[in-house]
Amino acid sequence: MMVIRPINKSDFADLCHLAKNTGFGVTSLPDNPNLLQTKIDKAEKAFAKKVDAPHAKYLFVLEDTDTSKVVGVCGIEAQVGLEDVWYNYRISTTVNASIELGVHNQTPTLYLTNDLTGCTEVCSLFLQSNYRKNSNGLLLSKSRFLFLADFPEMFSEKVFAEMRGYSDEQGQSPFWESLGKKFFTMEFSRADYLTGVEGKSFIAELMPKYPIYLPFLSEEAQKVVGHVHADTEPARAMLETEGFNFNGFIDIFDGGPAIEAFVNNIRVVRESFKRHAQVVKNPKVVTGGDSSLYLVSNRLFSDFRVALVPGASIRQDTIDIPVELAEQLKVCSGDVLRAVSLREMKR
Amino acid sequence: MMVIRPINKSDFADLCHLAKNTGFGVTSLPDNPNLLQTKIDKAEKAFAKKVDAPHAKYLFVLEDTDTSKVVGVCGIEAQVGLEDVWYNYRISTTVNASIELGVHNQTPTLYLTNDLTGCTEVCSLFLQSNYRKNSNGLLLSKSRFLFLADFPEMFSEKVFAEMRGYSDEQGQSPFWESLGKKFFTMEFSRADYLTGVEGKSFIAELMPKYPIYLPFLSEEAQKVVGHVHADTEPARAMLETEGFNFNGFIDIFDGGPAIEAFVNNIRVVRESFKRHAQVVKNPKVVTGGDSSLYLVSNRLFSDFRVALVPGASIRQDTIDIPVELAEQLKVCSGDVLRAVSLREMKR
Amino acid sequence: MLTVRPSTFSDLVSIEKLANHNSAKISTLPQQRDKLSAKIDASTRSFAGDESMGGIEQFLFILENTETGEVLGTAGIDRSAGNGQPFYNYRRDELIHSSRQLQVNNHIPILYMTHELTGKTLFCSLTIAPEYRGTEFFGLLSRARLLFIGLFKERFDEDIIIEIQGVSDETGDCPFWDSLGRHFFDMDFATADHYSGVKSKTFIAELMPSHPIYVPLLSDAAQAAIGKPHPLAEQNCQLLHREGFRVGNHIDIFDGGPTLGAHVNDLNTVKSMHTKTVKVTESNGGGVKYLICNGDFSDFKCVVGHLTDGIGDVIRINHTLAKVLDVSEKERVTFAPL
């Protein structure tokens, strides 16, 4: 059985194992045991409400309860940029026009901004490759939106996700080659690693502060602004169906998009409903495929759990929860659950 | 009977009369007969499709058919900033932080941008004061959204409205006094007038181009950024109920907000529906107040008409249109109308 | 004899011919008749001391063969760079992007738009017939202006600047322009340069990017062209450098060419010029070559001639020289070593 729950100390070894396999695309999950330990500690404090809500950095894991192994991880930062500084470029339009000369030019221009400061970030998503099936990915990613729906007062009203930007087969980012490299005089992978492990003051020190006119970048770099890495296309598509939009913010290193949504516009949040649990011994036999799956959360903050149930379990006033699942979800009959269909309903 | 229709040559005298009474808050309707004549000419060309769709500047009038007088006017610019340059400040956040010194400061920063270039503007709204009753204002303003709904291919997918910024009883704009005046060395009213009658190249020449840190402005100026003039509060509230949002763009002169919406998110557009006209001699007697009124458009481009009908006229498959109204709307039984409730429905 | 004197309207056709000669591309002399005519008009009024010029005098000198009446070159002085409008330059500066933590210390050159040279006295419009390039008359034409300024310092700014044409190839392609201005003007260098000569400068405010430019983002060729003179301008650069002009931090916003500058009192010609009383003699006199001019503002004349300078206040010049300079016995001439 696959269950989402808060990370805890005992997950350290599993997390290290996962981090080894992320590659350098996932800055927030660096392959560095000390940092991972710190992340676990911070998450435990967050779930225990031992930090101020805006500073909380939550990490959830996906556990295969049959093997007791953690096979996936995902995170939420309550509000970014409160301790360090959160940077994005924002693509803006500069128009230069002269009626006298008959010239009217639009020049995309990148402004270094901290505009996402204080927003909630969903981040650190990683799923072990042999578990990338059976809706595990959707369960892992979307479970976070149930957490946002259950505890909106702990988060900003705007949430965003940074998507890994385009890089070629050799791992070269044309955006970095054309911009960041000229100011950082180091390889992308190193700069990317440093943002994960060092503070961000070096960005203030090294990054160009004046606006950048996009035509000064190479054509390859101009092309990939706001584009995601091929591997990230499905994640972007998924978030967009949930209501996320690209609004001009890109990563300062690789030009990848930050896509954003107001929490109450996210489909999972908007369509989710509360219903009482009905613990059952013999659940109705499931027919139909994945498309009728529902996410169900137990609405507990520190003991948060999410799992999938078949659509047939959703009754008029209750949700059927098999005994074994009830134990994993830590719920009894009569507890109020939050549920939502895993995928957008066809209309 | 109150009917919305395209402006035409014969409205010149009425328009001049209206323009005399707008005051200096409505830049786009200057009290200048030559300019008004030009605006009428342009609008006639637009409705006749004699200009490229993006360059069209539509003007609609509200006519009291009982007196044959034009008592209100409103406009749509298909795409702004294609000939001249469209300027806004965008409020951005600059974070300056030093962990070493324990400092973490957010500084609102104004960037001069042309980001609304290419968007559709609703503008030039003015209603004669003795007609500010009986939902005439809502009819005048919202009729434009039916035009957008009927002819989306003629407009941008994003539409915005610039709202007059705050000024005090003496007509002084604290934002202007603290910023624009220092660079233009003229009074607000003159600069405001000039943008209406001269080209905008003088803005490129005189306006500061580097970002402005908001704390450099006077406290009064900082306070009014994004605030509207008291007289404009109702208009803002109306647009917000229609789905418009403030997204950080303000007027470079008075700091008033530009509020924006995607066309397909505007309530009038989203909730409007098409139904056949049924011309009737004796319409059902109306009960209930204004709240049950519906906007009805005839869906004709060059002969566009909008009027109000009582909710009781909306039938399952048809809309009852009294004979007199049918004549004004230029519709016969069987023609397809677009209708939407004038106000948001309570849920 | 080759003489430098104020231009007149009767020179218009000759100047036009010069201006349209191929080699004039490196000059700031306008090529259109109406613009040239306006320039001569402004010059005529400036030499006449017309008060309505109000501090934006524009002087245009020509080099004439007094025997044939042929016009062989032009040289101009704008009292006030920009002629009442902003005078645009990029100013080269450098920011150090440094991180102790990462041991990175990058010097990032940056170009800032500036108007700080506006109002300084500008040397401009230098053109010479190709066969006289490389002769002493090139020096005569260029340096006559320094004698003029040295004589009438109170009428000019104490800082003199001169823009040197930047790098471009035979086809007129300009690497600095192609990497910078072109993105915003959407036209080639020649067209923009043309507009710059004939239009008011409003279009620069409208079209030039207003934010600082990071040099490392420009093309390699553009970076290499920053502050570099066009090969055809090198001789002039050499002369100016010898004269005391120095390369500063300002470059042309279109082609990246350097702007040279000097304090008027630091210029060799100004430092070494002397004014003495004329004694007209028959003999050719021998001596060495000097730049010699009369002290007349409106009828300024300057030539290359032989002199023997001594300790006294009197200097001998022969009849021919006196005639060309339009000076008589007991009048004064000013001279500086060639």
Place this chain on the structure above:
Amino acid sequence: MLTVRPSTFSDLVSIEKLANHNSAKISTLPQQRDKLSAKIDASTRSFAGDESMGGIEQFLFILENTETGEVLGTAGIDRSAGNGQPFYNYRRDELIHSSRQLQVNNHIPILYMTHELTGKTLFCSLTIAPEYRGTEFFGLLSRARLLFIGLFKERFDEDIIIEIQGVSDETGDCPFWDSLGRHFFDMDFATADHYSGVKSKTFIAELMPSHPIYVPLLSDAAQAAIGKPHPLAEQNCQLLHREGFRVGNHIDIFDGGPTLGAHVNDLNTVKSMHTKTVKVTESNGGGVKYLICNGDFSDFKCVVGHLTDGIGDVIRINHTLAKVLDVSEKERVTFAPL
């Protein structure tokens, strides 16, 4: 006798006392013992010619009463402004916002962050006991550095700069800071200034606004303070101006005070200094007052003494002077008019 010599660790307590005296507020001398100690260490290594200083030598001189052993003042030279980190200034520039159409022509002063003075030789850390302010020993202390640089030019940059404390009132409030830096640092001037002395400059990159500053948006008091020295620094300014230092376009990013600059060869002390061979005599000798120093790098000494300079290579000094300067017969001393 009052002598200028390199600082040593044994001066630490005395210097600390000076640094913490009220009037030292206008100096860039650090007030914390560990920072002072580090500064003396750097100075000791610099005077010793320690190669590991690698071009960022920092020299600290003290003014000592050799009879009482009392330390009366300090004066420093940083070989390289910024000491290996970026050296921050605002550079004053001006843009002309001009519209012919509207007949508007506004000169808008702007401040650009710049590091272009980084690496120039910086005079710093000047402090003197209050009772010696206004005496010839103030000149001795300040100008001894010029003799030192004049003697060892190859070890310094050819441009010398010096930052003059800007305007602040008795309570330490600084109008330029209050209108600019304060918004971003969220602390008063004294605190920021303190951090500037004791922390690495990373925090400036982190906290100072990076976009150009439009001067008309600053408070009137701040605008008035731009480039203006603190009243207590005026005497020093006067001396520096006499010496040949000139106000440039650079100001301090915190208090708006001016930065003076000069080419080393343009400084009066450097231009007027002579080096001659010593003849030690008994007599006091008469003559006029000179700054006199030995030619020793590591054991540099400089005093005010009487001399009679003549045409020959030999200069007479008396025993006392010779002893204080640590020179013997036939060795050489350098001197310049006081």
